[in-house]
Amino acid sequence: MYENYVLNKQYFIQVIKDLAAMVEEQRDYLTKLDAEIGDSDHGINLTIGFREVMKKLPEWENEDLTSLFKKVGMALLGKVGGAAGPLYGGLFMKFGEPAANKDEVNFLEFAEMFKKGVELVESRGKAIVGDKTMVDTLRPALDKLFEAIDNEVKPLEAFEQFVKAAEVGRDSTIPIVARKGRALRLGERAIGHLDPGATSSHLILSVFLDNLKK
Numbered sequence: 001m002y003e004n005y006v007l008n009k010q011y012f013i014q015v016i017k018d019l020a021a022m023v024e025e026q027r028d029y030l031t032k033l034d035a036e037i038g039d040s041d042h043g044i045n046l047t048i049g050f051r052e053v054m055k056k057l058p059e060w061e062n063e064d065l066t067s068l069f070k071k072v073g074m075a076l077l078g079k080v081g082g083a084a085g086p087l088y089g090g091l092f093m094k095f096g097e098p099a100a101n102k103d104e105v106n107f108l109e110f111a112e113m114f115k116k117g118v119e120l121v122e123s124r125g126k127a128i129v130g131d132k133t134m135v136d137t138l139r140p141a142l143d144k145l146f147e148a149i150d151n152e153v154k155p156l157e158a159f160e161q162f163v164k165a166a167e168v169g170r171d172s173t174i175p176i177v178a179r180k181g182r183a184l185r186l187g188e189r190a191i192g193h194l195d196p197g198a199t200s201s202h203l204i205l206s207v208f209l210d211n212l213k214k
């Protein structure tokens with residue numbers, strides 16, 4: 001079942017384009033969230049990074065998936081300011097590794113790509129669930145994806161569960177104080193606010209899902 005569900009390069013190229021479009025659309029919203037508990041630049045930083053990706057993407061379209069995502073990650077790493085640069089840059093650099101220099105992957109390899117990316121975010125950010133960061137979105141989502149695969153849930157449905165768990169994880173950042181990042185200094189005043197990184201992480205996973213449904 002999972003071996004026959006194949007994602008080709010065209011899928012990933014479209015995802016990259018849609019990620020760039022999404023960050024433009026959500027720029028002001030993400031920046032507003034960051035204004036509440038951070039330094040008001042998260043949406044702006046992401047658009048700067050993805051504009052660079054879009055500028056270079058035509059040169060990269062003949063790369064295999066491993067190399068394509070390495071280049072996407074490096075562009076983000078170089079251009080996105082704040083903590084998001086190393087975290088999203090690292091996530092995308094690792095994301096292509098399980099594709100093993102191929103132009104398409106099956107669903108199990110696709111799941112491994114997210115695993116690699118999320119593990120990088122956890123190790124680089126040294127964050128765990130409950131710190132009010134991206135990890136609050138990404139870790140429960142990833143666990144749900146692999147749980148769904150263990151339970152032989154159909155690919156699209158498994159991916160829907162993945163993104164739904166990301167949404168629940170995102171919202172789990174609202175009632176808590178931060179233990180990482182700029183919101184840390186706010187103490188209790190961070191309570192009641194969504195974490196901007198947790199929010200952008202959910203939006204990013206949603207783009208992958210929207211393209212699976214196309």
Ligand SMILES: [Mg+2]
Pocket residue numbers: 034038039040041042082
């Ligand atoms: Mg910021």
